[in-house]
Amino acid sequence: MPSKRKYSVLLPTYNERENIALITWLLVETFTKSKLDWEIIVIDDASPDGTQLVVKKLQKEYGEDRLILAARPGKMGLGSAYVHGLRRAKGDFVIIMDADLSHHPKYIPDFVKAQQKADADIVTGTRYVAGGGVDGWDFRRKLTSRGANFLAATVLQPGVSDLTGSFRLYRKSVLEELMAQCVSTGYAFQMEIMVRARNQGHTVAEVPIVFVDRLFGSSKLGTKEIVFFIKGMLWLLFTT
Amino acid sequence: MRRIAKLLGWAVGLLAVWLAALQLEVSRRTHILILLAPVISVAAFGVYSVVLLLYGVLTFSDRPEEGRALKQDVDRARRDLTAKGILEPG
Secondary structure (H helix, E strand, O other): OOOOOEEEEEEEEOOOHHHHHHHHHHHHHHHHHOOOEEEEEEEEOOOOOOHHHHHHHHHHHHOOOOEEEEEOOOOOOHHHHHHHHHHHOOOOEEEEOOOOOOOOHHHHHHHHHHHHHHOOOEEEEEOOOOOOEEEOOOHHHHHHHHHHHHHHHHHHOOOOOOOOOOOEEEEHHHHHHHHOOOOOOOHHHHHHHHHHHHHOOOOEEEEEOEEEOOOOOOOOOOHHHHHHHHHHHHHHHHHO | OOHHHHHHHHHHHHHHHHHHHHOOOOOHHHHHHHHHHHHHHHHHHHHHHHHHHHHHHHOOOEOHHHHHHHHHHHHHHHHHHHHOOOOOOO
16 A cells, blocks of 8 residues: 555644644554654644643654644634645645544544545545444434434535544645635535535545544533534525 | 525415325225325425434434543643743743
């Protein structure tokens, strides 16, 4: 699998001082083992817990050219964090994942293989196919996740099994193009970017991943998020 | 074509078929069936959705071994990061 391509990982953070160190360590291990060229871009929204101090220590260990700190003055949202990080990315491909370790870096070689096999523009991690799954979710959480995906799949017909997943690999030019069009936030953002990608004929491959909820119930999903999601879905129904 | 246009296209098409079917000269019982067809279809779709959704939830894989594997990897990372002075012990 060795290739000349470079992979940029975008990690938006807010108060992740311990997780950013752990995920960086696991990313470096994975990239070194699979002989991939990499860089990590941390987009930190002025975390008060010292996340940036830890990133600076990590930079001394792994190099400032490998680990890039793209700080922002305050909490400004996920979508704009990706745009901010993308400006600094020098990779041919961009990997987006959660910094809280619910996405294990060990799946990245699977993403790379799937991308190469299909020459795909996007590879998305899915919890819903054989080999994928979750750890730490109760019936209600599973029902909400399944329900949201079932509803969106029925209404929008995107042809992708895990519309709300946020562990993905993008061809950089494709992500730049899509980011310029997307306006949603939260779970709806992951859905919007995929729906627009399919509309424009970009190829999407899927790889199974296991999502691990380390702090049970940490991934917040209240009524507010559900209402946002449904609004986002209806908006996509009428505008795309 | 926008998704909403496609959806409305289907709705108009089905409505036309239904209205045409209502004009057919059929027995009273068949006529009532045709009259109720939209309600029956919606109910059937509802049942199909609920069954599919429950099937999806019940077959949603639980992978506790992945949680344990992650914990081991995290412990490994934490030991090395502590040794390097990046994270504090504890």
